[in-house]
Amino acid sequence: MAERHFKVWRGDAGGGQFEEYEVEVEDGMVVLDALHRIQAHQANDLAIRWNCKAGKCGSCSMEINGKPKLACMNRLSDYPEDFTIVVQPIKAFPLIKDLVTDVAWNYEQNKRIEPFTPRPRGADGEHRMMQDDIERVQEFRKCIECFLCQDVCHVLRDQDRKDAFAGPRFMIRAASLDMHPLDTADRIPALKEELGVGMCNITKCCTEVCPEHIKITDNGIIPLKERVVSRYYDPLMILLRKLKGLFGGT
Amino acid sequence: MDDPSEIQTFEHDVLVIGAGGAGLRAAIECAKLGYDTGLVCKSLLGKAHTVMAEGGMAAAMGNMDERDNWKIHFRDTMRGGKFLNQWRMAELHARQAPDRVRELEEWGAVFDRTETGLIHQRNFGGHRYPRLAHVGDRTGLELIRTLQDHAVHQDNITVHMECKVVDLVKDGDRVSGAVAVWRDWGRFVNFKAKAVILATGGGGRAWSVTSNSWEYSGDGYAMAYAAGAELMDIEFTQFHPTGMVWPPSVKGILVTEGVRGDGGILKNSEGERFMFNYIPERFASETADSEEEANRWLAGDKAARRPPELLTRDVVAKAIRAEVEAGRGSPHGGAFLDIASRVPAEEIKRKLPSMYHQFKELAQVDITQQPMEVGPTLHYFMGGIRVDHDSQETAVPGLFACGECAAGMHGANRLGGNSLSDLLVFGRLAGVGADAYIKAQTGAPVFDQVQADAALKRTTDILNREEGTNPFLLHEELQEIMQEHVGIVREKAELEAGIEKLQALKLAVEKVKAAGASQYNAGWHEAIDLSSLVITAEAAARAALLREESRGAHTRLDFEDEREEWGQVNIVVGKDGAGEMSVRKEQRPEPPTELSGIARASLEDLEGSTDG
Ligand SMILES: Cc1cc2nc3c(=O)[nH]c(=O)nc-3n(C[C@H](O)[C@H](O)[C@H](O)COP(=O)(O)OP(=O)(O)OC[C@H]3O[C@@H](n4cnc5c(N)ncnc54)[C@H](O)[C@@H]3O)c2cc1C
Ligand code: SF4
Ligand code: SF4
Ligand code: FES
Numbered sequence: 001m002a003e004r005h006f007k008v009w010r011g012d013a014g015g016g017q018f019e020e021y022e023v024e025v026e027d028g029m030v031v032l033d034a035l036h037r038i039q040a041h042q043a044n045d046l047a048i049r050w051n052c053k054a055g056k057c058g059s060c061s062m063e064i065n066g067k068p069k070l071a072c073m074n075r076l077s078d079y080p081e082d083f084t085i086v087v088q089p090i091k092a093f094p095l096i097k098d099l100v101t102d103v104a105w106n107y108e109q110n111k112r113i114e115p116f117t118p119r120p121r122g123a124d125g126e127h128r129m130m131q132d133d134i135e136r137v138q139e140f141r142k143c144i145e146c147f148l149c150q151d152v153c154h155v156l157r158d159q160d161r162k163d164a165f166a167g168p169r170f171m172i173r174a175a176s177l178d179m180h181p182l183d184t185a186d187r188i189p190a191l192k193e194e195l196g197v198g199m200c201n202i203t204k205c206c207t208e209v210c211p212e213h214i215k216i217t218d219n220g221i222i223p224l225k226e227r228v229v230s231r232y233y234d235p236l237m238i239l240l241r242k243l244k245g246l247f248g249g250t
Numbered sequence: 251m252d253d254p255s256e257i258q259t260f261e262h263d264v265l266v267i268g269a270g271g272a273g274l275r276a277a278i279e280c281a282k283l284g285y286d287t288g289l290v291c292k293s294l295l296g297k298a299h300t301v302m303a304e305g306g307m308a309a310a311m312g313n314m315d316e317r318d319n320w321k322i323h324f325r326d327t328m329r330g331g332k333f334l335n336q337w338r339m340a341e342l343h344a345r346q347a348p349d350r351v352r353e354l355e356e357w358g359a360v361f362d363r364t365e366t367g368l369i370h371q372r373n374f375g376g377h378r379y380p381r382l383a384h385v386g387d388r389t390g391l392e393l394i395r396t397l398q399d400h401a402v403h404q405d406n407i408t409v410h411m412e413c414k415v416v417d418l419v420k421d422g423d424r425v426s427g428a429v430a431v432w433r434d435w436g437r438f439v440n441f442k443a444k445a446v447i448l449a450t451g452g453g454g455r456a457w458s459v460t461s462n463s464w465e466y467s468g469d470g471y472a473m474a475y476a477a478g479a480e481l482m483d484i485e486f487t488q489f490h491p492t493g494m495v496w497p498p499s500v501k502g503i504l505v506t507e508g509v510r511g512d513g514g515i516l517k518n519s520e521g522e523r524f525m526f527n528y529i530p531e532r533f534a535s536e537t538a539d540s541e542e543e544a545n546r547w548l549a550g551d552k553a554a555r556r557p558p559e560l561l562t563r564d565v566v567a568k569a570i571r572a573e574v575e576a577g578r579g580s581p582h583g584g585a586f587l588d589i590a591s592r593v594p595a596e597e598i599k600r601k602l603p604s605m606y607h608q609f610k611e612l613a614q615v616d617i618t619q620q621p622m623e624v625g626p627t628l629h630y631f632m633g634g635i636r637v638d639h640d641s642q643e644t645a646v647p648g649l650f651a652c653g654e655c656a657a658g659m660h661g662a663n664r665l666g667g668n669s670l671s672d673l674l675v676f677g678r679l680a681g682v683g684a685d686a687y688i689k690a691q692t693g694a695p696v697f698d699q700v701q702a703d704a705a706l707k708r709t710t711d712i713l714n715r716e717e718g719t720n721p722f723l724l725h726e727e728l729q730e731i732m733q734e735h736v737g738i739v740r741e742k743a744e745l746e747a748g749i750e751k752l753q754a755l756k757l758a759v760e761k762v763k764a765a766g767a768s769q770y771n772a773g774w775h776e777a778i779d780l781s782s783l784v785i786t787a788e789a790a791a792r793a794a795l796l797r798e799e800s801r802g803a804h805t806r807l808d809f810e811d812e813r814e815e816w817g818q819v820n821i822v823v824g825k826d827g828a829g830e831m832s833v834r835k836e837q838r839p840e841p842p843t844e845l846s847g848i849a850r851a852s853l854e855d856l857e858g859s860t861d862g
Contacts, residue, residue, distance in 0.1 A: 012769065026497070026498055026499065027497050027498070028496070028497020028498060028499050028500065028612070028613065029499045030499060030612070033499040039722065039772055039773075040722035040723070041722075044720060044721065044722065044764060044765055044771075044772065044773030044776075045764070045765060045766030045767070045771040045772060045774070047770035047771070047772055049293070049294070050463075050464070051293055051297045051298075051299075051301075051302075051463040051464070052302045052463055053463070053500070053503060054302070054500070054503050054504075054608055055604075055608065055611065056301060056302050056388070056391065057293075057296075057301050057463075058297070059293065059294065059297050073612070075611070075612075096434050096769070096770050097769055097770040098770070100434070100770050102434070107295060107402070107409075110399065111402050111403065115358075115400065116357060116358035116399070116400075118358075126367075126368060127356075128366070128367030128368065129360075129363055130363060130367050131363040137360050138360055138385065138386075141360055141385070141392060141395065142388065144301075144391065177358070180360070183358075
């Protein structure tokens, strides 16, 4: 068994500092395993979130050597042996303690998105959909709500515009409803106004960190932006709508 | 003790404890029936165990093979459960599961499709026909997210997350609420309620090799037991045959049965496809007896019988163990699970993306090129809180249970995919049961602050005591005891020695100490969970000692076979007058004639049967 050197941020909203730990490690261990070892033997009260230990629940988000990652999927062997592994909480949300932050804001965003509103079932009682037509929606629905994309999005992280932008996670949530073959609701006005799709300036940082490899920007946000544009800013569309209004269309 | 002025109070009509599939579905039902509903969970919303379910959700929709219907699903479930299931529950489940799948679709779930645009269904062990509605190998995520999105848009559901319930509160016999602690800020909260629904999941964390997360500390069992409800069938702990065995840090993590459903085969170190040597008598007529036939089945020949890799989990887990014992194991003490040589790489990646990812990232194995190494892992509790099979009510009036924490549906062994459907069917029925109960009550129950304060004191004592043992080390000790003494094969002397050790451990747990403050203190959380874990472990060990036969997931070396007389009884655990754990046999009622007829009928008689 080898030893590895860790620096882990300890503290709460009132302040804190990095603490150093030496951890005995074995083949195949991930950062979360090392943190659990610290917790069991050196710092019982170390706060960490985790559940599945297999990249499926999105609980163990943290910043490891400056990069937003899932601690349960980050192998120690990814770093040279004498390298110090530095672990700190995600930055875009208020700290509770150690590696745990208050992500409640994210749960509030979901409530603001109009829920799924399906069309009626077919005459045979079925909702028929073709696999090809749902692939995009299934891509978005892979999201494990790790909020790493929210963490890196500069609109939330640096500009702190949580009042104006729901963030990439909720853009793809909205997109997954908008592109659902059965859905009938219109979320374009909300995306333009409250959810703030216009705030995104396509830096693609969110896409880069997504552990589910969802193409958040290209497949989700850009198409949504296009829909907003064609609804509100496309002169031809506006003219058509006006004409429809004039001649009594709905 | 905490300053009582800091204790918050919430009042709900119904309090649902647990926000996995079962708790969410129960809460949605209560909200629909007009009740103000509180939904509490230990983790963040959407992170419950349900999110990890992979393979799918069983329902006899007949989309892939129209011969399928509820009766065959019912028959498969009873046979898989070795006829120890509660007949009525298995019936309700088989009849109602298809509607629950369709309802999910109505709420936005996007299942994989067939070529004609219907919900695609996959093969799984013990299911006669392809029956598991699924989304690749991340079905649980789809299920929990759909329910979560639906629930947060109901005005009368309030979610309380990262909040751990430590005890139930009663008014006389009936339940009147619960006491909980916020994990994040460490403060206490009282929940007053007219009815309480437990949906707390299982207790697999009592073992060291398990697919379960930290949440599975058996809290529901312990709280129900303490409140005077009974536990049943708790000796039946399912060891899933295919957990990861290497590297050590991921030992136990699940490899979905979908790998075998989609064509994966098991081999020993000699390259032999050994499952052909382990086909039990009862399934011989429905299982392929040659590789040639099994291959035809995979190619879609409906006349061919199913490969032996898809026998029920108890059979496959024991076979792998026997191969390892005989010296034919893989390098890290498991068996080889090979899909690489059977299915094209692209198809594997498409059908099993998260397995591909999991092995690549965690074990550096490419499953499209190499076999996986797998071995048994503690996965699921068939037993749990005993409930009335129609209302889901426990022996405590106003207290209900559903999902993995409840007993009865699965008998001695659960079929894969039957849990996700169980969550929805019985989650909903628990809501209906709570409604009937509340309507029949006169006057709201009284919340007894004295009981609440006692629970609070017990919990804060852990922080306040001067010294005591490290909770993490006690937990490891418990896991070693259960792994060694109450494992996949059991024996009288081993079980007795295990129970002895548990007595000593119980005393140590009473003196456990957590250092630090109450705010997000992992050691404190671990220490609180320990008291539930030891009750769960002791109940499982004592019931396993009493059941002198081998049936389903319970295997006794000293009683190798199923014994007729034990098929007539369930084991029930409760608290006796002196506050001690009592374990007894209880005679099962005669099965309804119609149902026992279906369970024992031949397939030909049931195929194409349409009557309701
Ligand atoms: C890796 C894996 C794969 C699986 N795959 C499948 C599959 O393909 N098909 C299938 O049918 N089944 C599968 N299962 C089994 C199935 O997922 C579980 O049995 C099921 O999800 C349990 O659901 P539940 O709603 O009963 O509990 P859970 O989803 O576990 O939820 C329990 C809830 O109770 C809460 N809770 C517990 N104690 C307390 C407390 N004291 N206070 C407050 N809240 C509390 C937890 O926080 C959580 O919210 C799988 C299981 C695992 C582990
Ligand atoms: S692409 Fe848009 S949403 Fe993503 S990080 Fe950049 S600004 Fe944020
Ligand atoms: S979109 Fe990706 S990064 Fe963002 S929350 Fe979902 S899984 Fe995480
Ligand atoms: S623990 Fe679930 S994603 Fe890391």
